[in-house]
Amino acid sequence: MKTKNRDFLRYIVLFLLFSIGMWQNISGNISYGSGLMGGAISVFIAITLKQRKLRKLEAQGLNTYDERAWFIAGRAAYFTYLTFALGSAFTVLLGSIWGPHILVNPYNFLGICLSLLVFLYICFYYYFNRKL
Amino acid sequence: MENRLRELREQNGFTQEDLAARVNVSRQTIISLEKGKYNPSIILAYRLAQIFHLPIEAVFVFEAGEE
Numbered sequence A: 001m002k003t004k005n006r007d008f009l010r011y012i013v014l015f016l017l018f019s020i021g022m023w024q025n026i027s028g029n030i031s032y033g034s035g036l037m038g039g040a041i042s043v044f045i046a047i048t049l050k051q052r053k054l055r056k057l058e059a060q061g062l063n064t065y066d067e068r069a070w071f072i073a074g075r076a077a078y079f080t081y082l083t084f085a086l087g088s089a090f091t092v093l094l095g096s097i098w099g100p101h102i103l104v105n106p107y108n109f110l111g112i113c114l115s116l117l118v119f120l121y122i123c124f125y126y127y128f129n130r131k132l
Numbered sequence B: 001m002e003n004r005l006r007e008l009r010e011q012n013g014f015t016q017e018d019l020a021a022r023v024n025v026s027r028q029t030i031i032s033l034e035k036g037k038y039n040p041s042i043i044l045a046y047r048l049a050q051i052f053h054l055p056i057e058a059v060f061v062f063e064a065g066e067e
Helices: A003-027 A030-059 A067-098 A106-131 B005-011 B016-022 B027-035 B042-051
Strands: none
Touching: A003 A030, A067 A106, A067 B027, B005 B027, B016 B027, B016 B042
């Protein structure tokens, strides 16, 4: 997919998320709606600033998504998967023996897992970016 | 893998940014290559060697047992 198309798709998805947030706010689910709207606005600002920086570098003939960036992304993804899988296995193992039996909302649980994965990926990306 | 990138770059009067732009990578990649922290792909190594009009083995020094 071309960069322009990808950017356009990103903005469409953000707009949809923002609309869902607004709808939820109107429907009375204010905490969820506000969170979604705030998140969509934050991501929009972050993407716009990042694109501006990338365009500036591209104008100088520099490629910001070069092979080193892909190499780091691959390593970060692998270590994220490894840490998450081992951490989950360890938690299941110990939690099944000594942990309390609690009921969780599956959507909240998935959201926490997703946040954890993104957090681990960002940490590992920055770590390998500094190391390599 | 050791390399003579910094030496060759300075001999040819290129800045890290110039060299990065010539081989279409980021300046950070050139910094990592010069420090020997990152090993380039064969395509990047070939492009860099081409810039200096040298064979790859004159720029990158591969020693057995490194892989």
